[in-house]
Amino acid sequence: MANKMNVESFNLDHTKVAAPYVRLVGVTKGPKGDEIYKYDIRFKQPNKAHMEMAGLHSIEHLMAENIRNHLDNVVDIGPMGCQTGFYLAVLNHSDYDEVLDVLEKTLNDVLAADEVPACNEVQCGWAANHSLEGAKEIANEMLSHRNEWHVVFAE
Ligand SMILES: [Zn+2]
Structure with a gap:
Protein backbone atom coordinates (compact mmCIF):
# COMPACT_ATOMS: atom_id res chain seq x y z
CA MET A 1 0.00 0.00 0.00
CA ALA A 2 1.46 3.35 -1.04
CA ASN A 3 0.46 5.65 1.79
CA LYS A 4 -0.09 4.88 5.44
CA MET A 5 -3.63 5.92 6.33
CA ASN A 6 -4.95 7.32 9.61
CA VAL A 7 -7.28 4.42 10.33
CA GLU A 8 -5.44 1.29 11.44
CA SER A 9 -7.81 -1.08 9.67
CA PHE A 10 -7.32 0.76 6.37
CA ASN A 11 -3.69 -0.38 6.59
CA LEU A 12 -4.71 -3.99 7.21
CA ASP A 13 -4.62 -6.24 4.14
CA HIS A 14 -8.12 -7.74 4.30
CA THR A 15 -7.16 -10.39 1.72
CA LYS A 16 -4.60 -11.90 4.14
CA VAL A 17 -6.79 -12.46 7.21
CA ALA A 18 -8.52 -15.70 8.16
CA ALA A 19 -11.88 -15.04 9.82
CA PRO A 20 -13.21 -15.68 12.34
CA TYR A 21 -10.59 -14.11 14.59
CA VAL A 22 -10.02 -11.62 17.40
CA ARG A 23 -7.23 -9.12 16.80
CA LEU A 24 -5.83 -6.37 19.02
CA VAL A 25 -6.06 -3.26 16.84
CA GLY A 26 -4.15 -0.99 19.16
CA VAL A 27 -3.85 0.67 22.54
CA THR A 28 -4.65 4.35 23.07
CA LYS A 29 -2.99 5.86 26.13
CA GLY A 30 -4.54 8.85 27.87
CA PRO A 31 -2.55 11.64 29.55
CA LYS A 32 -3.37 10.25 33.01
CA GLY A 33 -2.14 6.76 32.20
CA ASP A 34 -5.40 5.07 31.31
CA GLU A 35 -5.35 2.79 28.29
CA PHE A 43 -17.06 -12.92 12.36
CA LYS A 44 -17.00 -13.24 8.56
CA GLN A 45 -14.28 -13.50 5.93
CA PRO A 46 -13.91 -10.04 4.34
CA ASN A 47 -15.29 -9.80 0.79
CA LYS A 48 -16.46 -13.42 0.91
CA ALA A 49 -19.26 -13.32 3.46
CA HIS A 50 -21.13 -10.89 5.69
CA MET A 51 -23.80 -10.80 8.39
CA GLU A 52 -27.32 -10.04 7.22
CA MET A 53 -28.54 -6.74 8.66
CA ALA A 54 -31.39 -7.92 10.90
CA GLY A 55 -29.32 -10.65 12.58
CA LEU A 56 -26.33 -8.32 12.87
CA HIS A 57 -28.51 -5.68 14.50
CA SER A 58 -29.94 -8.16 17.01
CA ILE A 59 -26.57 -9.68 17.92
CA GLU A 60 -25.33 -6.12 18.42
CA HIS A 61 -28.07 -5.46 20.99
CA LEU A 62 -27.52 -8.84 22.68
CA MET A 63 -23.73 -8.54 22.88
CA ALA A 64 -23.85 -4.90 24.02
CA GLU A 65 -26.16 -5.78 26.90
CA ASN A 66 -24.62 -9.12 27.93
CA ILE A 67 -20.88 -8.50 27.56
CA ARG A 68 -21.08 -5.99 30.41
CA ASN A 69 -22.17 -8.81 32.73
CA HIS A 70 -18.84 -10.54 32.09
CA LEU A 71 -16.35 -7.67 31.76
CA ASP A 72 -15.91 -4.33 33.53
CA ASN A 73 -14.96 -1.12 31.76
CA VAL A 74 -16.40 -1.94 28.33
CA VAL A 75 -16.34 1.37 26.46
CA ASP A 76 -18.17 0.13 23.37
CA ILE A 77 -18.92 -2.83 21.15
CA GLY A 78 -20.17 -1.78 17.74
CA PRO A 79 -20.59 -3.23 14.25
CA MET A 80 -18.39 -2.52 11.23
CA GLY A 81 -20.15 -0.95 8.26
CA CYS A 82 -18.95 -3.81 6.03
CA GLN A 83 -21.03 -6.16 8.22
CA THR A 84 -18.11 -8.59 8.74
CA GLY A 85 -17.36 -7.88 12.39
CA PHE A 86 -17.43 -5.72 15.49
CA TYR A 87 -15.03 -3.43 17.29
CA LEU A 88 -14.70 -3.82 21.03
CA ALA A 89 -13.09 -1.09 23.14
CA VAL A 90 -12.18 -1.81 26.77
CA LEU A 91 -10.57 0.47 29.34
CA ASN A 92 -7.42 -0.74 31.12
CA HIS A 93 -7.73 -4.37 30.15
CA SER A 94 -4.74 -6.04 28.49
CA ASP A 95 -5.70 -9.72 28.92
CA TYR A 96 -6.32 -11.01 25.38
CA ASP A 97 -7.21 -14.54 26.50
CA GLU A 98 -9.83 -13.20 28.89
CA VAL A 99 -11.38 -11.21 26.04
CA LEU A 100 -11.79 -14.49 24.12
CA ASP A 101 -13.40 -16.14 27.17
CA VAL A 102 -15.73 -13.17 27.65
CA LEU A 103 -16.71 -13.29 23.98
CA GLU A 104 -17.47 -17.00 24.29
CA LYS A 105 -19.70 -16.39 27.33
CA THR A 106 -21.44 -13.49 25.60
CA LEU A 107 -22.18 -15.55 22.47
CA ASN A 108 -23.56 -18.34 24.66
CA ASP A 109 -25.87 -15.71 26.17
CA VAL A 110 -27.05 -14.96 22.61
CA LEU A 111 -27.87 -18.64 22.06
CA ALA A 112 -29.82 -18.75 25.34
CA ALA A 113 -31.79 -15.54 24.70
CA ASP A 114 -35.54 -15.66 24.17
CA GLU A 115 -35.82 -12.04 23.11
CA VAL A 116 -33.72 -9.18 21.75
CA PRO A 117 -33.25 -6.48 24.39
CA ALA A 118 -34.40 -2.96 23.59
CA CYS A 119 -35.89 -3.74 20.17
CA ASN A 120 -38.62 -1.11 20.35
CA GLU A 121 -39.02 2.39 18.97
CA VAL A 122 -38.19 4.06 22.29
CA GLN A 123 -34.85 2.28 22.79
CA CYS A 124 -33.65 1.62 19.22
CA GLY A 125 -33.29 3.57 15.98
CA TRP A 126 -34.60 0.84 13.65
CA GLU A 133 -32.89 -16.34 14.85
CA GLY A 134 -30.39 -14.53 12.62
CA ALA A 135 -28.41 -13.48 15.69
CA LYS A 136 -28.30 -17.06 16.94
CA GLU A 137 -27.06 -18.34 13.57
CA ILE A 138 -24.21 -15.81 13.65
CA ALA A 139 -23.34 -16.73 17.26
CA ASN A 140 -23.51 -20.45 16.57
CA GLU A 141 -21.17 -20.26 13.59
CA MET A 142 -18.72 -18.05 15.49
CA LEU A 143 -18.68 -20.42 18.48
CA SER A 144 -18.07 -23.43 16.23
CA HIS A 145 -14.69 -21.84 15.38
CA ARG A 146 -13.74 -21.00 18.99
CA ASN A 147 -10.34 -22.72 18.74
CA GLU A 148 -9.35 -20.50 15.75
CA TRP A 149 -10.14 -17.08 17.17
CA HIS A 150 -6.51 -16.34 18.10
CA VAL A 151 -5.28 -16.97 14.51
CA VAL A 152 -5.60 -13.72 12.54
CA PHE A 153 -3.65 -14.41 9.36
CA ALA A 154 -3.89 -17.34 6.98
CA GLU A 155 -0.82 -19.55 7.22
ZN1 LIG B 1 -30.92 -0.96 17.57
Whole structure:
Protein backbone atom coordinates (compact mmCIF):
# COMPACT_ATOMS: atom_id res chain seq x y z
CA MET A 1 0.00 0.00 0.00
CA ALA A 2 1.46 3.35 -1.04
CA ASN A 3 0.46 5.65 1.79
CA LYS A 4 -0.09 4.88 5.44
CA MET A 5 -3.63 5.92 6.33
CA ASN A 6 -4.95 7.32 9.61
CA VAL A 7 -7.28 4.42 10.33
CA GLU A 8 -5.44 1.29 11.44
CA SER A 9 -7.81 -1.08 9.67
CA PHE A 10 -7.32 0.76 6.37
CA ASN A 11 -3.69 -0.38 6.59
CA LEU A 12 -4.71 -3.99 7.21
CA ASP A 13 -4.62 -6.24 4.14
CA HIS A 14 -8.12 -7.74 4.30
CA THR A 15 -7.16 -10.39 1.72
CA LYS A 16 -4.60 -11.90 4.14
CA VAL A 17 -6.79 -12.46 7.21
CA ALA A 18 -8.52 -15.70 8.16
CA ALA A 19 -11.88 -15.04 9.82
CA PRO A 20 -13.21 -15.68 12.34
CA TYR A 21 -10.59 -14.11 14.59
CA VAL A 22 -10.02 -11.62 17.40
CA ARG A 23 -7.23 -9.12 16.80
CA LEU A 24 -5.83 -6.37 19.02
CA VAL A 25 -6.06 -3.26 16.84
CA GLY A 26 -4.15 -0.99 19.16
CA VAL A 27 -3.85 0.67 22.54
CA THR A 28 -4.65 4.35 23.07
CA LYS A 29 -2.99 5.86 26.13
CA GLY A 30 -4.54 8.85 27.87
CA PRO A 31 -2.55 11.64 29.55
CA LYS A 32 -3.37 10.25 33.01
CA GLY A 33 -2.14 6.76 32.20
CA ASP A 34 -5.40 5.07 31.31
CA GLU A 35 -5.35 2.79 28.29
CA ILE A 36 -8.11 1.85 25.85
CA TYR A 37 -7.64 -1.55 24.18
CA LYS A 38 -9.45 -1.86 20.86
CA TYR A 39 -10.18 -5.27 19.37
CA ASP A 40 -11.30 -6.31 15.87
CA ILE A 41 -13.73 -9.21 16.34
CA ARG A 42 -14.12 -10.59 12.84
CA PHE A 43 -17.06 -12.92 12.36
CA LYS A 44 -17.00 -13.24 8.56
CA GLN A 45 -14.28 -13.50 5.93
CA PRO A 46 -13.91 -10.04 4.34
CA ASN A 47 -15.29 -9.80 0.79
CA LYS A 48 -16.46 -13.42 0.91
CA ALA A 49 -19.26 -13.32 3.46
CA HIS A 50 -21.13 -10.89 5.69
CA MET A 51 -23.80 -10.80 8.39
CA GLU A 52 -27.32 -10.04 7.22
CA MET A 53 -28.54 -6.74 8.66
CA ALA A 54 -31.39 -7.92 10.90
CA GLY A 55 -29.32 -10.65 12.58
CA LEU A 56 -26.33 -8.32 12.87
CA HIS A 57 -28.51 -5.68 14.50
CA SER A 58 -29.94 -8.16 17.01
CA ILE A 59 -26.57 -9.68 17.92
CA GLU A 60 -25.33 -6.12 18.42
CA HIS A 61 -28.07 -5.46 20.99
CA LEU A 62 -27.52 -8.84 22.68
CA MET A 63 -23.73 -8.54 22.88
CA ALA A 64 -23.85 -4.90 24.02
CA GLU A 65 -26.16 -5.78 26.90
CA ASN A 66 -24.62 -9.12 27.93
CA ILE A 67 -20.88 -8.50 27.56
CA ARG A 68 -21.08 -5.99 30.41
CA ASN A 69 -22.17 -8.81 32.73
CA HIS A 70 -18.84 -10.54 32.09
CA LEU A 71 -16.35 -7.67 31.76
CA ASP A 72 -15.91 -4.33 33.53
CA ASN A 73 -14.96 -1.12 31.76
CA VAL A 74 -16.40 -1.94 28.33
CA VAL A 75 -16.34 1.37 26.46
CA ASP A 76 -18.17 0.13 23.37
CA ILE A 77 -18.92 -2.83 21.15
CA GLY A 78 -20.17 -1.78 17.74
CA PRO A 79 -20.59 -3.23 14.25
CA MET A 80 -18.39 -2.52 11.23
CA GLY A 81 -20.15 -0.95 8.26
CA CYS A 82 -18.95 -3.81 6.03
CA GLN A 83 -21.03 -6.16 8.22
CA THR A 84 -18.11 -8.59 8.74
CA GLY A 85 -17.36 -7.88 12.39
CA PHE A 86 -17.43 -5.72 15.49
CA TYR A 87 -15.03 -3.43 17.29
CA LEU A 88 -14.70 -3.82 21.03
CA ALA A 89 -13.09 -1.09 23.14
CA VAL A 90 -12.18 -1.81 26.77
CA LEU A 91 -10.57 0.47 29.34
CA ASN A 92 -7.42 -0.74 31.12
CA HIS A 93 -7.73 -4.37 30.15
CA SER A 94 -4.74 -6.04 28.49
CA ASP A 95 -5.70 -9.72 28.92
CA TYR A 96 -6.32 -11.01 25.38
CA ASP A 97 -7.21 -14.54 26.50
CA GLU A 98 -9.83 -13.20 28.89
CA VAL A 99 -11.38 -11.21 26.04
CA LEU A 100 -11.79 -14.49 24.12
CA ASP A 101 -13.40 -16.14 27.17
CA VAL A 102 -15.73 -13.17 27.65
CA LEU A 103 -16.71 -13.29 23.98
CA GLU A 104 -17.47 -17.00 24.29
CA LYS A 105 -19.70 -16.39 27.33
CA THR A 106 -21.44 -13.49 25.60
CA LEU A 107 -22.18 -15.55 22.47
CA ASN A 108 -23.56 -18.34 24.66
CA ASP A 109 -25.87 -15.71 26.17
CA VAL A 110 -27.05 -14.96 22.61
CA LEU A 111 -27.87 -18.64 22.06
CA ALA A 112 -29.82 -18.75 25.34
CA ALA A 113 -31.79 -15.54 24.70
CA ASP A 114 -35.54 -15.66 24.17
CA GLU A 115 -35.82 -12.04 23.11
CA VAL A 116 -33.72 -9.18 21.75
CA PRO A 117 -33.25 -6.48 24.39
CA ALA A 118 -34.40 -2.96 23.59
CA CYS A 119 -35.89 -3.74 20.17
CA ASN A 120 -38.62 -1.11 20.35
CA GLU A 121 -39.02 2.39 18.97
CA VAL A 122 -38.19 4.06 22.29
CA GLN A 123 -34.85 2.28 22.79
CA CYS A 124 -33.65 1.62 19.22
CA GLY A 125 -33.29 3.57 15.98
CA TRP A 126 -34.60 0.84 13.65
CA ALA A 127 -36.82 -1.34 15.80
CA ALA A 128 -38.46 -3.14 12.86
CA ASN A 129 -35.08 -4.47 11.73
CA HIS A 130 -34.33 -7.37 14.08
CA SER A 131 -33.91 -11.16 13.89
CA LEU A 132 -33.23 -13.23 17.00
CA GLU A 133 -32.89 -16.34 14.85
CA GLY A 134 -30.39 -14.53 12.62
CA ALA A 135 -28.41 -13.48 15.69
CA LYS A 136 -28.30 -17.06 16.94
CA GLU A 137 -27.06 -18.34 13.57
CA ILE A 138 -24.21 -15.81 13.65
CA ALA A 139 -23.34 -16.73 17.26
CA ASN A 140 -23.51 -20.45 16.57
CA GLU A 141 -21.17 -20.26 13.59
CA MET A 142 -18.72 -18.05 15.49
CA LEU A 143 -18.68 -20.42 18.48
CA SER A 144 -18.07 -23.43 16.23
CA HIS A 145 -14.69 -21.84 15.38
CA ARG A 146 -13.74 -21.00 18.99
CA ASN A 147 -10.34 -22.72 18.74
CA GLU A 148 -9.35 -20.50 15.75
CA TRP A 149 -10.14 -17.08 17.17
CA HIS A 150 -6.51 -16.34 18.10
CA VAL A 151 -5.28 -16.97 14.51
CA VAL A 152 -5.60 -13.72 12.54
CA PHE A 153 -3.65 -14.41 9.36
CA ALA A 154 -3.89 -17.34 6.98
CA GLU A 155 -0.82 -19.55 7.22
ZN1 LIG B 1 -30.92 -0.96 17.57
